Amino acid sequence: MEMIINTVRKIDNDQAKEHIFGDEKTLKENVALAWINPENLKLINLKSNSNIKISSQFGSVVLRVLEDESIPTGMINIPVSIWANQLTGIENDQLIYKNLKANVEPSNDPVLDFKDLILKIKPN
Amino acid sequence: MDRVTCTGCSLLCDDIIIRTDGLFIDEIIGACLKGKERFEQISAKNRIMDPLIRKNGELEKVSWDDALEKVLTIIKTSSKPILYGFSNSSCEAQLKGIKLAKKIDGFIDSNSTICQGKVLNISRDTGMTLTTMSEIINNVDTLILWGLNAAESIPRLLNKTLFTRGKFRMTGREIKTLIIIDPVKSVSFGVMGPRDLALFIEPNKDLELIKILKDECCSSNGIPSGGGAGLDETDIKRMLQHLQGAENAVILVGQGILTTQGNESPLKELLELIDLINLQQKKGRISLVMVGGHYNMAGFDHVALSETGKNQSLQFLNNKLINSNDSIVSKINNEDFDYTIIVGTDPISHLPYQLSSKLASKPIILIDNRKSGISQLADVVLPTAITGIECGGLAFRLDQVPIELKKIINPPNNLPSDEELLDQIIEKINKK
Numbered sequence: 260m261e262m263i264i265n266t267v268r269k270i271d272n273d274q275a276k277e278h279i280f281g282d283e284k285t286l287k288e289n290v291a292l293a294w295i296n297p298e299n300l301k302l303i304n305l306k307s308n309s310n311i312k313i314s315s316q317f318g319s320v321v322l323r324v325l326e327d328e329s330i331p332t333g334m335i336n337i338p339v340s341i342w343a344n345q346l347t348g349i350e351n352d353q354l355i356y357k358n359l360k361a362n363v364e365p366s367n368d369p370v371l372d373f374k375d376l377i378l379k380i381k382p383n
Numbered sequence: 384m385d386r387v388t389c390t391g392c393s394l395l396c397d398d399i400i401i402r403t404d405g406l407f408i409d410e411i412i413g414a415c416l417k418g419k420e421r422f423e424q425i426s427a428k429n430r431i432m433d434p435l436i437r438k439n440g441e442l443e444k445v446s447w448d449d450a451l452e453k454v455l456t457i458i459k460t461s462s463k464p465i466l467y468g469f470s471n472s473s474c475e476a477q478l479k480g481i482k483l484a485k486k487i488d489g490f491i492d493s494n495s496t497i498c499q500g501k502v503l504n505i506s507r508d509t510g511m512t513l514t515t516m517s518e519i520i521n522n523v524d525t526l527i528l529w530g531l532n533a534a535e536s537i538p539r540l541l542n543k544t545l546f547t548r549g550k551f552r553m554t555g556r557e558i559k560t561l562i563i564i565d566p567v568k569s570v571s572f573g574v575m576g577p578r579d580l581a582l583f584i585e586p587n588k589d590l591e592l593i594k595i596l597k598d599e600c601c602s603s604n605g606i607p608s609g610g611g612a613g614l615d616e617t618d619i620k621r622m623l624q625h626l627q628g629a630e631n632a633v634i635l636v637g638q639g640i641l642t643t644q645g646n647e648s649p650l651k652e653l654l655e656l657i658d659l660i661n662l663q664q665k666k667g668r669i670s671l672v673m674v675g676g677h678y679n680m681a682g683f684d685h686v687a688l689s690e691t692g693k694n695q696s697l698q699f700l701n702n703k704l705i706n707s708n709d710s711i712v713s714k715i716n717n718e719d720f721d722y723t724i725i726v727g728t729d730p731i732s733h734l735p736y737q738l739s740s741k742l743a744s745k746p747i748i749l750i751d752n753r754k755s756g757i758s759q760l761a762d763v764v765l766p767t768a769i770t771g772i773e774c775g776g777l778a779f780r781l782d783q784v785p786i787e788l789k790k791i792i793n794p795p796n797n798l799p800s801d802e803e804l805l806d807q808i809i810e811k812i813n814k815k
Contacts, residue, residue: 263586265567268638268676270416270535274732278755279420279427318736329568334586336567340732341756347735352713354497354735357642358587377759380736381743383440 260303262295263334264315264346264359272338283373291370294327294336295363305365312366313337315359317348321368335363341376388788390471390678390771391418393781394516394537395788403792408772415538424769425792429754431766432796442764453763455811457746461721464489465714468750470677471727473776473788476801477679477686480726483809485699490720492711493683494728496695499673500684501641502650503694509654512661514633514670515782521549525625525632527562529653530589530639531674532569537781540635540674541574560625564589565639566613580621585613589640589649593656596623600659626660630667635674674781677728678771681779715741722746726801727767731756750804767801768794776802 270276277286293311305311311324313335320342330336337343339356347356371379388397391414399418402410411422424430434450435442445453458464466484469477470493477493484491493500502511519526526545533540541561548555561579563572566586575581584592592612596619598605606623610616626632634657640649657669675681684694691697691704698707714720715738722745731739732755742760749761752769768774773794780786794800799807 265586267532267567267569268536270538275729275755276420278429278729278753279424329572331566331583331586334566341739344732344734344736344739348737349712349716349735352710352716353643354712355642356735357639373756377731377756380731380739381760 260299260363262299262361262363264313264361265334265336266339266343266347266356267336269338274338274340286373287370290338290340291322291342292338293322293324294330295324296330296332296334297326297328298332300324300326303363303365310366310368310370312364312368313346313361315346315348315361317355317359318345320345321366321370323370335361341373342371345376385791387791388771388786389414389418389421390778390788391415391421392537393675393678393680394540394543395678395778395780395786396539396543397786401791405792408792417538421769422772424753425772427753430795431752431754431758431764432798434766435764437762442758442761450763450765451807451811454748454765454808455815457722457748457762458487458808458812459815461746462488463719463721464724465711465720465722466491466724466726467711467730468494468726468728469683470494470675470680471770472679472801473770473774473778474679474682474686474785475776476726476770476805477683478690479802479805479809481687481690481697483724483805484697485702486809486812488700489724490696490698490707490709490711490714492696493680493687494677494733495675495680495683496711497733498638498641499675499680500695502636502671502673503684505648505651506654509651509658511654512657512668512670513783514672515784516543516780518631518670519544519633519672519782520547521551522631523633524558525560525562525629527564527626527632527634528571529564529634529636530641531635531637532565532571533635533637533674534571534573535569536637536676537674541571544633545574560629562622562625564592580618580625582614582618582622587644588612590644590647590652592619593649593652595619596626597652597656597659599623600656600663626669627664628667629669632667632669633672634669635672637674672782679778681781681783682777685779685783685785712738718744720745722748724748724750725757725761726750726805727752729755729757731760750801752798765804766798767804768798770800773798774800774802776800
């Protein structure tokens with residue numbers, strides 16, 4: 260299903276906060292998330308806490324999905340983080356982190372760990 | 384008990400009470416969650432206490448001499464550095480950063496360049512009516528949050544501006560109108576009352592709304608009967624009435640409106656709209672506040688402008704600033720660098736993978752007080768004191784007002800401030 264991604268800053272879902280107080284497990288639990296309207300969740304036949312694969316023109320990532328009625332239909336909100344950055348990109352030397360078109364589908368793949376994403380950035 | 388300034392965000396709240404014996408902070412009163420986080424960083428588990436060098440893929444504790452020698456080797460064996468970050472450092476450290484960039488023919492930029500600095504760049508053509516926090520607290524009757532979830536990004540902003548009475552009137556929240564323009568019903572909407580206006584705009588339609596408002600200001604028939612930008616005609620009319628009728632309105636702009644829509648900038652149109660209404664206004668005015676996140680994001684623009692005449696994206700060659708159209712994004716994306724010096728920021732958390740992977744392909748020198756994504760990729764990590772707690776300095780609040788930050792306690796292990804460390808690096812280069 261085609262949707263629009265917005266990366267957002269949330270006080271309880273913050274990568275820097277998890278680096279300070281949490282560990283890699285809580286970082287993944289609290290930040291590798293996507294909020295979506297319950298209507299959209301129904302359309303892709305999924306429940307809260309399932310995994311979804313989101314693909315934009317810049318890349319793709321698997322995230323745990325949570326339903327949130329405050330999100331308009333057709334939109335996904337993702338906390339600004341290393342996970343969200345798999346989907347954001349550059350156009351005309353501008354960072355694109357809002358209103359990105361993306362395809363969303365159910366996924367059986369696991370959400371990657373922080374370490375995996377660091378390794379993706381710089382393989383050993 | 385001491386009254387101190389919090390460096391948790393760009394609001395720089397100066398009403399935080401702490402109890403300290405000069406060694407530890409025992410109690411913090413009045414800080415929000417972000418502020419408390421900032422104070423708790425002193426003893427956080429990701430705090431970096433010693434210099435580190437990457438050996439066989441792992442960061443290892445080394446002496447300051449060894450770490451600085453490694454930094455010098457990287458600097459001497461390379462020629463195209465990027466210096467980036469600085470929005471979590473004092474103005475004094477930002478100035479040293481610019482001096483270092485000058486010395487090593489570097490390109491220097493702050494986080495502001497991809498955030499609120501964009502507003503400054505656009506305002507070069509249009510001008511901009513700014514205001515101060517005191518003016519907002521005491522005199523503003525209409526607050527507009529445009530693409531800004533203030534309750535989560537600057538948690539005490541609404542407490543200080545919407546719910547305050549002000550020095551010059553006997554009324555407070557009851558005469559203030561809050562307008563929020565956002566596609567998402569963020570937690571900031573939770574403070575809205577009956578006289579407020581919630582505008583759930585369609586994503587990417589800010590430009591359309593601003594153009595409708597501008598047309599209506601000029602011709603009185605600019606609002607289409609079916610509305611626009613996902614909003615109905617009545618709501619758009621109400622918004623314009625509030626803007627035109629306010630004695631003192633302020634528009635607080637967030638990240639949501641910074642990106643271009645189509646090939647046009649909503650910000651430029653917004654600045655023109657403000658100008659247009661202010662010219663037509665008989666009794667009031669509208670001002671704008673750029674809401675950045677990091678506590679001294681505004682500082683770098685001021686320091687760079689006063690030092691070089693340019694507020695961001697400074698490229699030095701042979702000790703001089705040269706003309707360059709490069710930005711931090713184009714420099715990294717075109718791989719036009721051979722090492723980076725990152726100061727007080729984690730680009731891995733806010734830059735796209737496309738840039739992070741290019742950044743990580745070259746040596747990274749990190750100056751910061753905590754471990755983060757970028758510390759996992761850095762070749763050398765130099766720890767520093769936390770500004771506003773373990774060392775003092777100057778910072779510019781989100782309303783562009785300079786605020787002096789005090790040292791409250793001594794840093795652990797006698798860690799240097801960012802300013803002192805950058806100075807040490809410059810001295811080492813001078814000696815070689």
